[in-house]
Amino acid sequence: MSTAVRVFIPRETTALSLGADEVAGAIMREAEARGSAVDIVRNGSRGAAWLEPLVEVETPDGRIAYGPVTTGEVPALFDAGFLAGGAHALRQGAADAIPWLAGQTRLTFARAGVTDPLSLADYEAHGGLAGLRTALEMAPAAIVAAVTESGLRGRGGAAFPTGIKWKTVLETEAARKYVVCNADEGDSGTFADRMLIECDPWLLIEGMVIAGLAVGAEEGVVFLRSEYPLARMIFTEALGRAREAGLLGADVLGSGRAFDIRLCLGAGAYICGEETSMLESLEGKRGEVRAKPPLPAVSGLFGCPSVINNVLTLAAVPFILAEGAEAYRDHGSGRSRGTTAFQLAGNIRRGGLYEAPFGLSLRTLVEEIGGGTASGRPLKAVQVGGPLGAYIPAAKLDIPLDYEAFAEAGAMLGHGGIVVFDDSADMGAQARYAMEFCAHESCGKCTPCRIGAVRGMEVLDRLRAGAEPEKNWRLLEDLLEVMEEGSLCAMGGLTPQPVKSVMTHFAGELRAK
Amino acid sequence: MTRQSPSKTDFDPAVARSIIAEHVAEPGGLLAALNALQARFGYVDGELIAPLADAFNLSRAEVHGVISFYHDFRDRPPGRHVVRICQAEACQAMGSRGLTAHAKEVLGLDFGETNAGEGLTLEPVYCLGNCAAAPAVMIGETVHGRVDATRLDMLVAACRKGVRA
Numbered sequence: 001m002s003t004a005v006r007v008f009i010p011r012e013t014t015a016l017s018l019g020a021d022e023v024a025g026a027i028m029r030e031a032e033a034r035g036s037a038v039d040i041v042r043n044g045s046r047g048a049a050w051l052e053p054l055v056e057v058e059t060p061d062g063r064i065a066y067g068p069v070t071t072g073e074v075p076a077l078f079d080a081g082f083l084a085g086g087a088h089a090l091r092q093g094a095a096d097a098i099p100w101l102a103g104q105t106r107l108t109f110a111r112a113g114v115t116d117p118l119s120l121a122d123y124e125a126h127g128g129l130a131g132l133r134t135a136l137e138m139a140p141a142a143i144v145a146a147v148t149e150s151g152l153r154g155r156g157g158a159a160f161p162t163g164i165k166w167k168t169v170l171e172t173e174a175a176r177k178y179v180v181c182n183a184d185e186g187d188s189g190t191f192a193d194r195m196l197i198e199c200d201p202w203l204l205i206e207g208m209v210i211a212g213l214a215v216g217a218e219e220g221v222v223f224l225r226s227e228y229p230l231a232r233m234i235f236t237e238a239l240g241r242a243r244e245a246g247l248l249g250a251d252v253l254g255s256g257r258a259f260d261i262r263l264c265l266g267a268g269a270y271i272c273g274e275e276t277s278m279l280e281s282l283e284g285k286r287g288e289v290r291a292k293p294p295l296p297a298v299s300g301l302f303g304c305p306s307v308i309n310n311v312l313t314l315a316a317v318p319f320i321l322a323e324g325a326e327a328y329r330d331h332g333s334g335r336s337r338g339t340t341a342f343q344l345a346g347n348i349r350r351g352g353l354y355e356a357p358f359g360l361s362l363r364t365l366v367e368e369i370g371g372g373t374a375s376g377r378p379l380k381a382v383q384v385g386g387p388l389g390a391y392i393p394a395a396k397l398d399i400p401l402d403y404e405a406f407a408e409a410g411a412m413l414g415h416g417g418i419v420v421f422d423d424s425a426d427m428g429a430q431a432r433y434a435m436e437f438c439a440h441e442s443c444g445k446c447t448p449c450r451i452g453a454v455r456g457m458e459v460l461d462r463l464r465a466g467a468e469p470e471k472n473w474r475l476l477e478d479l480l481e482v483m484e485e486g487s488l489c490a491m492g493g494l495t496p497q498p499v500k501s502v503m504t505h506f507a508g509e510l511r512a513k
Numbered sequence: 514m515t516r517q518s519p520s521k522t523d524f525d526p527a528v529a530r531s532i533i534a535e536h537v538a539e540p541g542g543l544l545a546a547l548n549a550l551q552a553r554f555g556y557v558d559g560e561l562i563a564p565l566a567d568a569f570n571l572s573r574a575e576v577h578g579v580i581s582f583y584h585d586f587r588d589r590p591p592g593r594h595v596v597r598i599c600q601a602e603a604c605q606a607m608g609s610r611g612l613t614a615h616a617k618e619v620l621g622l623d624f625g626e627t628n629a630g631e632g633l634t635l636e637p638v639y640c641l642g643n644c645a646a647a648p649a650v651m652i653g654e655t656v657h658g659r660v661d662a663t664r665l666d667m668l669v670a671a672c673r674k675g676v677r678a
Contacts, residue, residue, distance in 0.1 A: 013641075013642060013643055013656050014643050014645060014646050014658060016655075016656065017643050017646055017649065017656040017657050017658030017659075018646055018658045018659065049645030049646055050645070052646070185640075185642060186639065186640055187640070188601030188602040188603045188604070188639070188640045188644060189601075189602060189603045189644045190640075190642070190644065191642035191643065191644055191645065193642075194642040226548070226585055227638060227640065227641050227642065227651075228641075228642060229654040230654075230656075264541075264544070264545065265544075265545070265548050266583075267544060267547065267548060267551075267583035267584070267585040267586060268583055268584035268585035268638075268639075269582065269583050269584060270639060281541075281544060282541050282544075283540070283541040284540075284541035284542055284543035284544045284545070284569070284579070285541075285543075285544075285579060286578050286579050286582040287582060287583070288582075302540060302541075343644065343645070344645060345603040345606075345644030345645050345647065346602065346603040346604075346605075346606035346607060346644065346647060347606040347607055348645070351644075351645030351646070352645045353645075374607070383602055387601065387602060417603075417644070419602050419603045419606055419644065420606060421606045422606070425605075425606065430602070430605070433602070433605070437601075437639070440639075441639070443582075
């Protein structure tokens with residue numbers, strides 16, 4: 001009897017949403033019927049959403065990929081001898097060599113889709129824990145210095161230098177400090193946090209432990225949005241296994257240092273991705289934003305100094321410690337160092353997660369890598385950076401993807417979400433939606449945001465209906481200025497961005513047709 | 514991960530009180546208690562505001578303020594199947610507005626409404642993180658990608674038959 005062939009079928013939200021479980025079931029049944037021995041591994045996803053479900057078969061020539069696989073194709077795949085890497089229309093060749101994947105620089109997502117997300121042994125076999133082991137030999141200030149030198153900036157969207165934040169927490173004396181991970185990934189067009197947690201939860205755990213060592217915190221908290229049930233399940237399981245393995249607990253890897261992580265769930269409020277609102281939520285209150293100062297680094301969760309970082313920021317840290325600050329810093333452009341996870345979403349032919357150094361142009365990413373629109377219709381606009389990000393028209397996509405270049409263009413990179421719209425999009429409706437979303441999600445604490453969003457919807461409705469266009473246009477401009485200048489946080493302060501971009505580039509669509 | 518939202522005809526104050534008790538000692542435990550209550554019963558019964566206030570040493574107004582702040586918390590039982598359609602930009606770019614209109618029509622429901630006889634509830638959701646396979650729909654805890662009207666009809670039919678979609 002021949003040994004079982006290892007077949008990898010992702011267990012990740014997007015792959016599952018396209019039928020990965022059903023495909024796994026069909027392969028199992030077909031293998032049984034044909035007397036073929038298969039060993040199905042539920043890996044994470046490599047992030048090529050356009051090829052999901054992407055099934056990989058382990059062969060002497062490496063892992064051969066087939067995708068997108070449907071249950072209906074399964075018998076034909078067996079007929080084609082896919083268990084030995086046989087030819088078939090869905091055969092993509094060696095998974096590592098698929099151009100869309102091979103063109104990426106995977107520092108953070110190096111293991112996503114390669115390993116079994118629940119196997120710590122797999123994680124270590126693929127280079128995991130090397131950063132933590134290095135950090136355990138270092139003084140806290142040296143860890144902070146390495147992170148500073150790497151040039152790493154907050155990946156949640158604000159792009160604040162991580163090392164500076166950590167230094168503040170390290171230097172603030174307190175009996176108790178926290179490492180808080182912001183996994184409230186609410187921006188439409190973003191899914192990198194979810195993917196990281198579902199596909200390589202150990203990396204986040206490792207990054208948080210290192211952050212704890214760096215600033216002198218023994219408690220970590222992950223605030224995960226409720227819309228991610230699979231991420232919740234996988235991370236809960238990983239935390240349990242990490243404790244069993246001594247990666248978390250009173251004696252991290254036998255070092256005598258303590259660190260543990262608690263998982264907390266949100267309850268469907270976009271604003272809780274704002275860090276101070278998230279703190280309120282973690283304290284069991286309404287998620288209303290706090291005025292700053294004090295900075296959370298000085299007085300954060302329960303009044304204690306707190307490092308608050310996005311999932312991807314913390315997940316970038318193990319590489320920096322393992323390979324050195326320079327290895328990370330060597331990637332990127334200008335003051336945007338390292339790689340970031342671009343997320344190609346919406347109406348795009350080859351959507352998914354694309355990790356690359358900063359500096360790539362938006363046009364290359366959307367047109368060449370993403371292959372243009374999924375509908376095949378002309379591309380009209382791209383919204384970058386979530387619901388608070390500007391709509392960039394097709395003619396202006398030649399912007400390098402780095403923080404400063406985007407700021408100069410009146411846009412923002414945010415969390416790296418890139419949502420493509422074809423020419424059927426009604427940009428007036430998109431501008432109105434920006435206000436609608438702000439009205440729906442405003443925490444209500446400050447007036448410009450709470451009232452401004454509602455007034456914004458009304459003015460846009462009047463404009464689009466053709467009522468007193470000049471007067472309402474001026475009123476809208478005035479309102480946007482008040483929201484920008486007067487709001488307490490980025491929700492009210494940045495909602496004008498998408499609206500203004502429509503006023504600038506698609507003014508005709510804000511007039512009655 | 515394919516769990517349905519639990520059947521919510523079984524509200525039991527004694528069970529609710531024990532769930533609350535489990536979270537009292539937790540720092541910031543009110544939100545965790547509310548999440549646990551909703552996971553168990555599908556909604557947070559108004560009757561629980563007083564015991565929650567007692568347990569967490571808050572006023573009833575404060576507890577109500579927390580419950581009403583978060584979109585997830587329902588004040589009445591949903592149907593056996595909660596159908597949530599993503600309304601955010603990536604899904605809009607792939608036709609979620611039309612899909613939503615279609616869903617409202619075939620279900621005969623507006624957002625937030627329940628057809629008790631069929632056990633179906635329709636809700637909006639703002640991003641499921643499935644933006645590269647839009648439009649996305651979540652039924653129970655299962656996410657479905659690239660859902661068009663035909664696929665939605667099939668999913669709804671499966672719910673109506675009581676089969677797992």
